Each structure stands twice: as structure tokens, then as C-alpha cells.
Amino acid sequence: MEEQQVRRRCGPHEEPDGAPRPRPWGTRRARRVPWRSTLAVAVIILVGTRFAAQGQHRAALDGLAWALLLLAPALLLVRRRWPVACLAAVAGVTLLYLCAGYPYGPVFLPVVVAAFWAVVGGHRRAAWWIVGVFWVCHVLFAHWLYAYLPPAGDHGSPWTQELVVAAWVSAVLAGAELVRVRREEWARQRAERAARARRRADEERLRIARELHDVLAHSISVIHVQAGVGLALLDSDPEQARTALTTIKAASKEALGEVRQVLDSLRAPGDAPRAPAPGLDRLPELADQAAAAGLTVTIATDGSPFPLPPGTDLAAFRIVQEALTNVVRHSGSRRAQVRIGYGPGRLALRIDDDGPAGGSDAGGSGNGLAGMRERAAALGGTIEAGARPDGGFRVRADLPVQPKETP
Structure with missing residues (x-):
């Protein structure tokens, strides 16, 4: 009962002690399809790649290129439900796009987004492995295997470009690690607050049970003794039996008053008690x-x-x-x-x-x-x-x- 009252008095995103409660990543809202952000990534890739393709001596953007450019961000729709599979699929589609000799541009953005969500979702080792394999494959394609891949007459990419890409990816993964650590800290704090709330509720229940035991045990013992006296003297000494009944009435009234006082503690905090504690x-x-x-x-x-x-x-x-x-x-x-x-x-x-x-x-x-x-x-x-x-x-x-x- 105490826990229910505490929850009713708290806001939808507050803990029992009044602290803000961060929304966990695994909630129902977190599992909704992120179509808005995915659409934004798709627009950035399509528009950015079209402008970046100008001046590059790469294969022209054809139907397959546009299909791959759309497929990579489309896979991000499942990044919250299946983060590792999403990252692997996006990395594979991006490598296929690059192997086909199509122009560079913001094609790495889906890989960055998928890697970020995989790390934040707790799959940090898998994310680092997939990103590492992706970068190694890209280095092989861009510096050693480019002669065997389209377009004809292509030249190897400058190593400064690889270092810049590696730095950006590392920075994104490091940021994801920070978010993951913060998320785990929030989860730990939520668990501690919930444990403190349960402990306070348990202590309050124990206190009320102890108070009720002491109040009722004493009063009912007096009532029990006096009831026995009244029954024994009901015929032989009615006046003494009347005294016993009077004592029973007074003891029961006293018990009711103390029980009411104990139960008053279940009201909302801050209300003044109706009677001082004995x-x-x-x-x-x-x-x-x-x-x-x-x-x-x-x-x-x-x-x-x-x-x-x-x-x-x-x-x-x-x-x-x-x-x-x-x-x-x-x-x-x-x-x-x-x-x-x-x-x-x-x-x-x-x-x-x-x-x-x-x-x-x-x-x-x-x-x-x-x-x-x-x-x-x-x-x-x-x-x-x-x-x-x-x-x-x-x-x-x-x-x-x-x-x-x-x-």
C-alpha cells in the first residue's frame, strides 16, 4: 500500500524520492520504429552523395547505386530491435556500394549510426569487431584491390582520407561508449532508488505491524481477562460483572483510538497526526x-x-x-x-x-x-x-x- 501511494504521488518520470527518472532504452517507446531519424539519414545520403559525386572519377550513379544508397538507411529501421544484425547488414551494403566503384560521400553515415546504437545497446564488443572488419576491408579495397574493381583506371585513395575516417569513427564509438556508461549509471541509480523505496515501504509495514501488535495484544489481553471475570460472576455477582463489562468497554475504546492513530500514518505525508504518539x-x-x-x-x-x-x-x-x-x-x-x-x-x-x-x-x-x-x-x-x-x-x-x- 505504501509503495502504491508513493507511485501515485510521483509524476510519470519521477522516482519516489522526487528525482527525475530517465526513460530506459529498452522501454516500449524505445522499441518503436525510428522512421523520422531514418528518413533524415536517407535524405542526407541521397542529396549529399549526388553533390559529392561531382568531380569524382568514379562510376556513375545508376539504379543499383540508388538502390544501395536507399537500402543502407532503410536497414536502420530495425537498429533498436536488432542492433548487431543491423550494423552487420549496413556495413555489408556499404562495402558493396564501395566495391562497385560508386562515388564517395556521406555513405558512411548509416554505419556510424548503426555502430552507435549497437554500442549503446550493450553490444560493444560486436560493434567494435564489425567496425574494425569494415575498416580493414575498406582499406584493402581502396589501396590494394582497387585495380581489380570498377571503375577502370581508378587510383588508390589517399591515406590521409583513411586516417580522417578512422578518427571520425573512433570518435563516434567513443561517444557511444560514454552514452552507454551513462545509461548503465542511470540504470544503477534507478535500481538503488527502487531498492530504497522498497526498503522504506518494508520498514513502514513492519512499524505498523509492530504498533498494531502491541496495541491489540495489550488491550485484547485485558478484555480477555475481564470477559472471563464477567462470565464467572454474571449470575453470582452481577455488579462485579457490570464492572468487568465497563472495563472491557474502556479497553476497547482505548484500543480503537490507538489503532486509528497507527492507521493515520497511512495518509499522505505532511498531514499532522490527529493525536500525539504515546x-x-x-x-x-x-x-x-x-x-x-x-x-x-x-x-x-x-x-x-x-x-x-x-x-x-x-x-x-x-x-x-x-x-x-x-x-x-x-x-x-x-x-x-x-x-x-x-x-x-x-x-x-x-x-x-x-x-x-x-x-x-x-x-x-x-x-x-x-x-x-x-x-x-x-x-x-x-x-x-x-x-x-x-x-x-x-x-x-x-x-x-x-x-x-x-x-
Whole structure:
């Protein structure tokens, strides 16, 4: 749900963090037939070759020449779908045109365009090989085999021309390499942004699940105990049963309020929360709820209390809440002690009960201790939980408090 909301709030070409999202080359749009650019290349070749042919002692442009000049750019229509095959075919058609002795001109342009797309498409080795073979073949035709090829009486091409062509092709391929590297960098950045978005969504889902577990586990445990009391005393002591039902009503109302507060976080970011998150200042309310379930809770404080960061305050409250819920569910003790220790840069929590384990059927997923450890670990703290030598049970939490967050 979180990922869907993020995507709906982003533009069609934006990532969840607001950064522009480059359109990948392999998308549906990138695979459309590039007829406009191909038509432009064809016009350049036809017009440019007609003008370049003037003054050259080469074979006259005939029907075959015009067909080859049209075929080379026509093959560029498939350069996005089959880049390597397109480059090989264009190179072959261009070599055939040159072997036939037709005039020079912008006939190398389709080879350059096809090579560029092959490199950008990730086929760099094949592109370099095809272009290298093409250049070697052209050198052979232009400097050694020209006497056996039309037109009659042709002379070898100057080596300066070959060096210029080689320099231009190398520059184009180098530019294609730069584009390819940039494209891979964009892809890596997109993948990292998508991974961060998924990680944030997973963390948010985990936070909501943990909050709902803590809220519902505590309230439903109180409701379960009071429902049992009400059923047992419904006939013998209706007034006490009425008190139990009143407690159930109050506990369910409290649970609904906290669940609504947790679900408020699913609204659009920036909206103010409808109620402040619970903190240690609500421990007296927590003790009253536990008392309604038959558990007497005493709260003691060591050190001088100071305001806590919201995240630490909420985590401390939930840890105490889950520990007391476990006492109600699983302990035969009707007494619990909560001790809060304020120290330099740290907050210590200790929740004790006298035991023994009660084997209650109050239900639960068994994730209470795991949830407490996750909360503490998220803040860089630790949780220790285990039986005491005298038969009771103790939960000890140590949470760091950043000095810059304390007044």
C-alpha cells in the first residue's frame, strides 16, 4: 500500500524520492520504429552523395547505386530491435556500394549510426569487431584491390582520407561508449532508488505491524481477562460483572483510538497526526489498564527525568506495555514492578514480576519479545529477557539517547 501511494504521488518520470527518472532504452517507446531519424539519414545520403559525386572519377550513379544508397538507411529501421544484425547488414551494403566503384560521400553515415546504437545497446564488443572488419576491408579495397574493381583506371585513395575516417569513427564509438556508461549509471541509480523505496515501504509495514501488535495484544489481553471475570460472576455477582463489562468497554475504546492513530500514518505525508504518539508520560494509564486485568503495577524512577526524542519515548512505552501484557498472559503473579532509569545518554527500563509462569490461554502470536528486540535494535539499544533465580521473570532494556536530542 505504501509503495502504491508513493507511485501515485510521483509524476510519470519521477522516482519516489522526487528525482527525475530517465526513460530506459529498452522501454516500449524505445522499441518503436525510428522512421523520422531514418528518413533524415536517407535524405542526407541521397542529396549529399549526388553533390559529392561531382568531380569524382568514379562510376556513375545508376539504379543499383540508388538502390544501395536507399537500402543502407532503410536497414536502420530495425537498429533498436536488432542492433548487431543491423550494423552487420549496413556495413555489408556499404562495402558493396564501395566495391562497385560508386562515388564517395556521406555513405558512411548509416554505419556510424548503426555502430552507435549497437554500442549503446550493450553490444560493444560486436560493434567494435564489425567496425574494425569494415575498416580493414575498406582499406584493402581502396589501396590494394582497387585495380581489380570498377571503375577502370581508378587510383588508390589517399591515406590521409583513411586516417580522417578512422578518427571520425573512433570518435563516434567513443561517444557511444560514454552514452552507454551513462545509461548503465542511470540504470544503477534507478535500481538503488527502487531498492530504497522498497526498503522504506518494508520498514513502514513492519512499524505498523509492530504498533498494531502491541496495541491489540495489550488491550485484547485485558478484555480477555475481564470477559472471563464477567462470565464467572454474571449470575453470582452481577455488579462485579457490570464492572468487568465497563472495563472491557474502556479497553476497547482505548484500543480503537490507538489503532486509528497507527492507521493515520497511512495518509499522505505532511498531514499532522490527529493525536500525539504515546510515551512514558502515559504509564499511569497503562498501570490502570493492567489493574483492571487484576495486575498491580508499581512504577519507580531513578535519576532526573528529561524529555526523550519521540521515537525513543514511543519505543520505551511499547516495551513496557508489551512486558506487562506478557505478565497478564503468561505469569501467575498479580504484581509487577516497572523501574525507569535516566542516565547520561541512556534510558534503562526494567520490568519484573514474581512469577511463576501461569500457562494462560490469553492467546498471542509469540512475537512480543521479538518485537521488543526490534524496537530496541532500531534505536541501537538492547533487550534482555529471562527468568530470575527466584522464579520470577525480568525484562531489561537499555536504550541510547543521543545527546543532541536531549535539551
